[in-house]
Amino acid sequence: QTVVTQEPSFSVSPGGTVTLTCALSSGSVSTSYYPSWYQQTPGQAPRTLIYNTNTRSSGVPDRFSGSILGNKAALTITGAQADDESDYYCVLYVGSGLWVFGGGTRLTVL
């Protein structure tokens, strides 16, 4: 069974830069997994930030960027703001018609 792992929590100072990662239990993440990233605040539907590894969704500011770092997918937030405090989820398409979400990272801005 494929497991996707994210950091459970992370902190960043206002104005700082943070990189969240998304790892695969059975090997390296590549663009072939079409990694995507979502932001969710309590009680709200998820908001798509990044799809296809590094393409920003419509209306997403350019301080959010996606990449492959080593063997993981990564979401980098530069110039963190207070309203970036949210849960962040990655998802990978692992093939054969299966998508797997990571457990999510709770980002604190303080």
Added chain:
Amino acid sequence: QVQLVESGGGVVQPGESLRLSCTASGFIFSTQPMYWVRQAPGKGLEWVAYLRKDGSNKYYADSVKGRFTISRDNSKDTLYLQMNSLTTEDTAVYYCAKDRWYSFEYWGQGTLVTVSS
């Protein structure tokens, strides 16, 4: 603008069935694959099902395979999720989402399904 509106959630007892609907607007529904994703209370997101634009290919998470059926009516711009043999583990907010590059580009606001005796 793209809009996805889910409906059909509610409270049911274990073993019962429920059908969710997702009405789409703002894009050509018949050209887009669609998904269902769920989120149990206080938990993370879980992909549930995928349906190709013409309904020809369907994929399911192991947790719902054999119990849930995804379908669509392109003449009504509507996606469905038929859920049978529900258990307490199926209690969640269910979201429909539109595909873009194997990801969930746009999301509805969700509909809550509660399975409880």
